[in-house]
Amino acid sequence: MPSLTLLGQAVVSGLLAGGLYGLLALGLSLSWGLLRLVNLAHFALALLGAYLTYQLGVAFHLSPWLAAVIIVPVFFLLGVGLHAVFAYFRVTEFTSLLVTFGVTVIIESVIQWFWTADFRRYETPYATASTRVGPLFVPTLDLLACLTAAALALATWAWLRFSYVGKALRASAEDPAIAAAFGVNHRAQAFLLSGVSAAYAGIAGAFIALISTLAPSQIWAWVGVVFAVVIIGGLANPIGALLAGLLIGVSESVTMVVVTPAWAPLVSFSVLILLLIARPGRV
Amino acid sequence: MSARGRSFAAGLLGVGLALGVLPLVGLPAFYESFLYLVFSWIALATSWAILSGYAGYFSFGHGAFFGAGMYTTATLTTALEVPFLATLPAAGGVAALLGAAIGAVVFRVKRLRGELFGLLTLAVTFVLATIVLNTRIDGGPGVYLSAVPLPRLVSSPTGTLYLLALGLAVGTVGMAWAVAHSRLGLGLFAIHDDEDVAEVEGVPTLAYKLVAFTVSAGVAGVAGGIHAMYVSYVTVGETFSITVPLYVVLMSVLGGARHWLGPAVGATIITASLYAFTGGQQAVLGRAVVAFVLIVVMLLLPEGVVPAILRRWRAWRPQRDAAAAAESLAAHGTAANAVAGTSAIGDRHVVGMGNTIDDGHPRAGTTPALECNDVWKAFGGIQALRGVSLTVAPGEIVGLVGPNGSGKTTLINVVSGHYAADRGRIALGAVTLTGRPAHEISSLGIGRTYQIPRPFAHFTAWENVALAATFGAARCSPQAARAEARAWLEFTGLGRRAAAMPHELNLHERKFLELARALAARPRVILLDEVLSGLNPGEVAGAIRLIRAIRERDVAILFVEHLMRAVLELSDRVVVLNEGEVIAEGSPHECVRAARVVEVYLGKAHVA
Numbered sequence: 069m070p071s072l073t074l075l076g077q078a079v080v081s082g083l084l085a086g087g088l089y090g091l092l093a094l095g096l097s098l099s100w101g102l103l104r105l106v107n108l109a110h111f112a113l114a115l116l117g118a119y120l121t122y123q124l125g126v127a128f129h130l131s132p133w134l135a136a137v138i139i140v141p142v143f144f145l146l147g148v149g150l151h152a153v154f155a156y157f158r159v160t161e162f163t164s165l166l167v168t169f170g171v172t173v174i175i176e177s178v179i180q181w182f183w184t185a186d187f188r189r190y191e192t193p194y195a196t197a198s199t200r201v202g203p204l205f206v207p208t209l210d211l212l213a214c215l216t217a218a219a220l221a222l223a224t225w226a227w228l229r230f231s232y233v234g235k236a237l238r239a240s241a242e243d244p245a246i247a248a249a250f251g252v253n254h255r256a257q258a259f260l261l262s263g264v265s266a267a268y269a270g271i272a273g274a275f276i277a278l279i280s281t282l283a284p285s286q287i288w289a290w291v292g293v294v295f296a297v298v299i300i301g302g303l304a305n306p307i308g309a310l311l312a313g314l315l316i317g318v319s320e321s322v323t324m325v326v327v328t329p330a331w332a333p334l335v336s337f338s339v340l341i342l343l344l345i346a347r348p349g350r351v
Numbered sequence: 352m353s354a355r356g357r358s359f360a361a362g363l364l365g366v367g368l369a370l371g372v373l374p375l376v377g378l379p380a381f382y383e384s385f386l387y388l389v390f391s392w393i394a395l396a397t398s399w400a401i402l403s404g405y406a407g408y409f410s411f412g413h414g415a416f417f418g419a420g421m422y423t424t425a426t427l428t429t430a431l432e433v434p435f436l437a438t439l440p441a442a443g444g445v446a447a448l449l450g451a452a453i454g455a456v457v458f459r460v461k462r463l464r465g466e467l468f469g470l471l472t473l474a475v476t477f478v479l480a481t482i483v484l485n486t487r488i489d490g491g492p493g494v495y496l497s498a499v500p501l502p503r504l505v506s507s508p509t510g511t512l513y514l515l516a517l518g519l520a521v522g523t524v525g526m527a528w529a530v531a532h533s534r535l536g537l538g539l540f541a542i543h544d545d546e547d548v549a550e551v552e553g554v555p556t557l558a559y560k561l562v563a564f565t566v567s568a569g570v571a572g573v574a575g576g577i578h579a580m581y582v583s584y585v586t587v588g589e590t591f592s593i594t595v596p597l598y599v600v601l602m603s604v605l606g607g608a609r610h611w612l613g614p615a616v617g618a619t620i621i622t623a624s625l626y627a628f629t630g631g632q633q634a635v636l637g638r639a640v641v642a643f644v645l646i647v648v649m650l651l652l653p654e655g656v657v658p659a660i661l662r663r664w665r666a667w668r669p670q671r672d673a674a675a676a677a678e679s680l681a682a683h684g685t686a687a688n689a690v691a692g693t694s695a696i697g698d699r700h701v702v703g704m705g706n707t708i709d710d711g712h713p714r715a716g717t718t719p720a721l722e723c724n725d726v727w728k729a730f731g732g733i734q735a736l737r738g739v740s741l742t743v744a745p746g747e748i749v750g751l752v753g754p755n756g757s758g759k760t761t762l763i764n765v766v767s768g769h770y771a772a773d774r775g776r777i778a779l780g781a782v783t784l785t786g787r788p789a790h791e792i793s794s795l796g797i798g799r800t801y802q803i804p805r806p807f808a809h810f811t812a813w814e815n816v817a818l819a820a821t822f823g824a825a826r827c828s829p830q831a832a833r834a835e836a837r838a839w840l841e842f843t844g845l846g847r848r849a850a851a852m853p854h855e856l857n858l859h860e861r862k863f864l865e866l867a868r869a870l871a872a873r874p875r876v877i878l879l880d881e882v883l884s885g886l887n888p889g890e891v892a893g894a895i896r897l898i899r900a901i902r903e904r905d906v907a908i909l910f911v912e913h914l915m916r917a918v919l920e921l922s923d924r925v926v927v928l929n930e931g932e933v934i935a936e937g938s939p940h941e942c943v944r945a946a947r948v949v950e951v952y953l954g955k956a957h958v959a
Contacts, residue, residue, distance in 0.1 A: 153650070159650070162409065163649055163650075163653055167645075169642075170642040171642070172642075173639065174639045174642045177642070288593050292477050296474065330491070331481060334478055334481040337475075337478045337481075338478060340470070341474050344474075345456065345471075
């Protein structure tokens with residue numbers, strides 16, 4: 069059994085890593101839950117965002133915060149464009165998965181074409197900064213990512229809960245025909261949501277660039293865990309996605325400390341399997 | 352074996368032999384290696400489609416079965432020094448067992464939807480990978496098979512692997528064809544379109560899904576076993592990567608997952624185009640091109656390449672095709688007449704349906720065909736049925752009426768086995784129905800229609816009815832079922848619409864299709880759920896004649912109806928339900944005058 073300090077540190081790192089899971093899950097959860105589109109390309113977009121942040125920083129000495137200001141609107145438009153294709157071809161839930169798989173492979177190829185398959189590391193002065201809380205270290209960047217995830221999750225929740233657009237989106241997800249009969253313009257809102265979801269991928273990307281080492285194959289590393297987070301959190305439930313991200317993050321990092329790092333994936337997927345079997349109504 | 356089956360088998364064997372002699376005539380190893388990959392992917396994609404394409408349960412777990420096979424062969428050949436060929440059945444067996452175990456758990460999940468199944472199977476893959484990585488099966492460094500002796504079927508080692516993969520691919524495609532043309536395949540296609548209805552029509556859905564999943568997993572396991580030898584170095588990262596599950600899905604969907612040849616075509620296209628771009632930057636570009644083609648095909652031909660080509664092909668030669676169809680219809684028509692002449696649909700029932708032969712009409716007093724005794728059913732806090740008891744005798748028509756929400760449709764759902772009763776006993780003659788699965792209840796002789804018609808969307812009207820004849824109490828062979836179905840389409844006046852797809856039928860035709868489908872199962876009791884609602888007066892008159900003609904066959908009829916004119920005209924007896932309780936029972940005219948019934952329908956009379 070590891071020491072209490074080690075365990076405490078594991079919980080802290082798990083929470084912080086979980087924030088990033090939650091941030092990635094947020095956009096996926098929205099488009100899946102409200103548009104019934106499974107956007108596998110969300111991971112590719114996030115990594116593309118990370119590489120763009122890296123490129124803007126390395127080549128133009130643009131700070132990551134300024135890079136994000138550029139990337140977010142561009143990604144919003146990318147999301148709108150992707151949805152335009154889906155809307156034009158009336159893509160179904162399942163076809164969306166296959167089409168976005170194709171998009172993912174194309175983005176992966178583009179990344180590999182420009183940045184090669186080699187690992188890239190974005191060196192910033194913030195990378196090693198951390199705050200000390202008692203015996204525990206809290207890395208500043210990870211904390212920032214986690215706080216951003218929490219802020220976005222709360223804002224998105226409030227948006228869906230209280231704004232007209234949010235209510236209209238939820239109504240359309242329940243029954244598009246009835247919602248349309250009551251004057252909901254589902255098409256316009258779907259474009260907005262798809263754009264927002266892609267913009268979230270861009271924000272997640274900026275943090276990925278700052279926190280982790282980049283390689284094109286990283287796209288696939290996130291898929292399993294984040295899908296688990298999305299389902300555990302409940303579709304189109306921003307707070308749920310955040311909490312599920314934190315839960316999975318903590319359970320993974322505690323497993324790493326208590327057992328061995330290699331067993332970590334077993335935890336998240338066992339949680340997912342048990343949850344799906346016990347509560348199949350969540351998806 | 353049918354003539355079609357023989358010519359298919361001959362063709363497949365011919366292709367297999369022609370490809371099989373290639374290593375003997377000295378095909379360069381490069382091509383052997385390339386074709387090996389094609390065959391391996393054909394076996395994987397085709398086996399995947401047997402459950403996922405046919406029944407529509409998209410599995411993302413094919414990598415788990417492939418990996419289970421790979422590690423079985425790797426472990427047996429290295430740790431236990433079992434000869435390579437002897438490990439292949441074991442590889443298939445382990446994977447099949449894994450498939451059966453996963454299926455036995457997952458298919459019991461209520462309201463299991465497609466995406467849910469996909470994610471569960473993907474999650475299982477990751478769990479399995481973690482276990483293999485952390486136990487002695489692998490432990491981290493991977494397993495080397497380079498020292499394992501490879502038996503020499505032909506002079507070169509690649510030639511041997513080529514032949515093994517070819518054999519597996521040919522066998523799998525042959526099996527996919529055989530399944531598609533069997534009772535199992537028919538059931539799986541029906542599950543794809545509407546699983547609840549398939550079960551109620553008599554398809555043993557759980558058993559069929561399990562068999563398909565097990566077979567599909569087993570083939571993937573054998574393919575994995577062969578592949579372990581091909582790569583000769585097995586690692587968890589490569590084996591359980593996302594590649595296998597995604598590629599089999601893409602290949603099958605590209606080729607057409609519901610067609611037996613679709614996955615093989617898709618596998619060939621994708622493997623060949625990936626192989627065309629090898630090495631360095633070109634490979635990166637190649638992958639992007641393949642991905643782009645995939646996107647375009649998915650958007651333009653969502654049903655897949657093979658079905659799309661077949662459709663164009665038929666459209667190109669409309670005249671020949673129409674003539675053939677007419678010929679086939681005529682042939683089946685004759686067969687149907689022959690059946691009608693000799694079997695129980697005989698003259699008295701079909702030809703003489705206008706007759707009013709009243710002999711042997713068992714009325715009240717004879718043994719009931721259907722007997723419900725104190726049936727209870729609750730949904731959460733809502734008590735839908737509170738101790739309903741009723742009987743229907745053979746040849747009797749009982750009208751079940753009551754306000755909306757009184758439990759009429761629930762009763763039909765409980766009798767047909769769609770819901771299990773909480774309490775009480777339902778019997779068909781001497782046989783207890785309560786506690787049996789819906790498909791068993793159907794094959795014992797309970798037929799039903801749905802208020803909103805639920806035909807199988809990818810089946811023609813004829814195939815819809817034939818399915819009921821195959822799986823219901825009639826238990827026809829597929830050939831006999833087509834003849835039988837033809838007769839019931841004629842009986843319900845849909846003979847001319849036999850080749851139409853359900854979406855081409857209007858409401859009246861779809862309602863009659865429901866009826867034809869229920870009748871083709873040869874039920875002893877038929878439950879009609881508002882067959883008349885939404886029909887115009889002329890159509891209602893036709894339907895009433897039809898229901899009378901059904902009664903002439905000594906079938907017990909329980910019909911739910913709001914249309915009082917039809918209830919009064921048709922029913923021998925009426926049972927009135929309100930809030931899940933029987934509040935009146937008796938002759939139609941008595942019932943509609945009973946004070947309690949009037950009160951329920953119109954409210955309490957208040958004296959002014």
